[in-house]
Amino acid sequence: ETHLYNLLKNKIIFLEEVTQISPTQQGGPVKVILSDVCADLISYYAKKGKIKAIETLALLVKFGIEQYIYIKVGFIPKPETIMFDELELLINKETIQVNKARQEEVQYFTNPITGECGIDINSLSFLCGGVAVKHIETFVANYPEPFLQPQQTLKIVKAAICADVLYHFGYENKPRKTLAQYFAQTLDPIVPVLHKKTNYQTPVATAREDQLEQ
Structure with a gap:
């Protein structure tokens, strides 16, 4: 048995095995390989030193496989939007487990015009493992302009400051919050991660395609 065989063993490989349908082109049905299997194959051949596989793997790491496919096929998912004071x-x-007995909804935001992004202060307290909002307010008060839109009723903390908040309550403040440590890592680098979560797209679709060519 080869390494590749063991890698794919017991895996569902084709889309039709999940949906019982396949895209059809002239000549018959098209065998579509599932994205996670594609990632395994690309990684396998990258380790074999195949230049194209290495280049593709680097793009998958940068964009994530779903976004990579979206860009390649020209698909722009429609993002969910919300209005706050005419903005x-x-x-x-997302719903997260704050502690053993408590779940809360976390909200991430991006301005579709400027690309500025952040997390509202209540959500940030949940990401920090239930740290009191007043403690987060005290921390962000050290920054000259901590909020995306200071005049808005919803206090959305700027992304870079959110990263500092998570690091502070995860690693510096006592007691250290393990949940804050977790999100400090999983939301890093925070701006690209929030852009991806909110389906933010660069103003011109071709700019996304250009990034794949860099």
């Missing part, structure tokens, strides 16, 4: 923002909502 439209892209939004992503």
